[in-house]
Amino acid sequence: MDDKNHPNPLTRRQFLVLSLGAAAAAAVPAHLTGAAPTPMAKAAASAAELESFVQLSALLTGIAAEKLAPAVDPVNIKQVYFDLARKESGDTFQQLLSIFDQNQGKPPDEIAEIILTQSGAAVGNLARTLMLVWYLGSWYAPRDPPQYSNFPSSTVVSPDAYTQGWVWRVAQAHPMGFSPLIFGYWGQTPPPLSDFIVPGDQS
């Protein structure tokens, strides 16, 4: 969401200074402070942001980061969602990542409380949009929760995003029209939920 749409518009720097203090401001990546980053620094910053995004996503969805983004990741849907969030919600997305980074040492419930209720409507709504995109593979424009009762419009991010929607796996099922399961799976008890969302199924 653009700053002009924020209920209490702040520039990126103002927000950081006011809410996170000077120490937080010092930790802001170079590309946000106006200094020209080197290509390597830019790549490192981007990789760090992507990692933050995955950890944030794990917090928001309740699904292990290793499941959302395996070390050897054939689909790499995390990058698709990361790029989409940055494109659609630029500054708010950076703000959300910064808030998450600054609070990573706290208990998950406390971080969620900060993001969803204490950081402004734009941040909270974007967090909800991220939950939806991970679960449904569709992008819902961030908006206040009451508006969701009106069947808000959404966009399926891509065919791969549809198959990667976590709602199917949390239901221990598969998307309509696509299944990686072998013939006859419908006659068998599905694996436990933990196999889908908790790491360690390599045993």
Added chain:
Amino acid sequence: MTIVKGVIRVNKPFLAGLDRLFLIVLLAAVAGCAPRGGATLTPLPPTVTIAPTVAPTETTVVPVPINPQVTNCNITPPPPQPNSPLEPGTLSRDIPCAFTFAPPDTLDNLQLGFDFNSWLTFAGLNAPADSDALIGQGSGVGGDAPTVWEQWKEHYEIMLPDGKTPAAWGTPRLIPPACQSLATSSAATLGKNPLVLSVVVQPFDTGPLIDQAGEYVLYGISVNRPMFEFLFQNQLYNQAGQANFAGDMLFPQGSVIAGTTGFIGAIMVKSSWKVMGPQDDPSQFHTTTALMYTPPSDNPKIEEACAQKTVGLVGLHVVHKTQTEPQWIWATFEHVRNAPTQAEVDRNSLLADYNFYQPGCAETVCPINQPPPRPWNPNVIPFPHNFTSQVIRLISLTSEVSDLNTSFQSLLKGTVWENYMLISTQWPTDGKSKTDPTGAPFPVYLANTTLETYSQGEVPQASSSCMDCHGNATDTQGRASDFTFIPQRAEKTP
């Protein structure tokens, strides 16, 4: 990629009436002749003339091992980078028994390892079958020769009409009756094991592929000895045998125990061939003289026919079951002049001619990646109304695969094999996943323009993905059949 479902009906199977007990004795007799490696063939003596004079006891019945230990696994490590020069000794007759790679354990590096593995396998399987020479060192033009895998069992020799017992490994090729007179009169040209190519339609009946001369592309499917022995010894070649089979249908796996000692495991190969016409230069293809068998059909009405054709290899799937890749490793190769990529078409960077693309032909005249209109009758050549397939590769090769291809092609320079390229290798990134039996394959989509012409793309469940498709394979009893559709061809016994 998908291995097409097709059937050849043979009215007089080679081993009709052979008593299974005699067959077991025969296998026991040759137990000591097991090949030292999967790429080494040991012909068996003729079978039907042998009859034991004394009934064998239980202790003497020792079938050949389905997946015997070998000592010549190729364990050559991949290069550090795709464009690293390769040692001349990289080419070998020995194939990898399993996937080996050098760290790091990243997606790109693993992909390089699998692609390198695919090229080593390609080199081993395409080595001359009639000598100990390396790939490209055969006695024919451009170092060509009949290859190792062309001596393997073709699918129709295993799944026989009425569920008859197939002939043992090493027996001469089973020739359909309609081809027998031709095979006899051309025996000197065809050799002991001529390929019999009968399939012209791609998977899911999506259509045939028509070359620039209006000829149908022909397809063949072959399996190696461990895969054959698994089907044979477990009597999975008919529906009764499959019904009686109590175990899981899991084909033998390739693995390395230590050093070069290990097990080859099951390998299946699907090939595509174009007829060599006046416009083709056979010195630029691996060629063979094959029997083109057309089974009879009522709808559309097609007469049974057989013809002898010189054909050139244009596509090759190589699929290998290994211990760490229970979803198999799926490699696919093509002739370099098959078709341009979409990117090459877009920037008009085209060769003068292709096997399946006509530069300069307007899309209204030459529709892209569209099957020909029905009826499809391979006896009518050239295809009516001057139809030729206009094929474009929708997913370009990665730069890493292109670099690796360049490295291997330089080793094969001056031979027919320099005209072949790896498209990619699909492998399971999570082979032991409890929730995804396909093992989370990568790349997600993989198609060969001659074998999955009409299902290229990146649409889940619609576009070609080897493991996603073959994960649906079953036998005739509705059981999962370990990523191969071959058991589904088994017929009922009378």
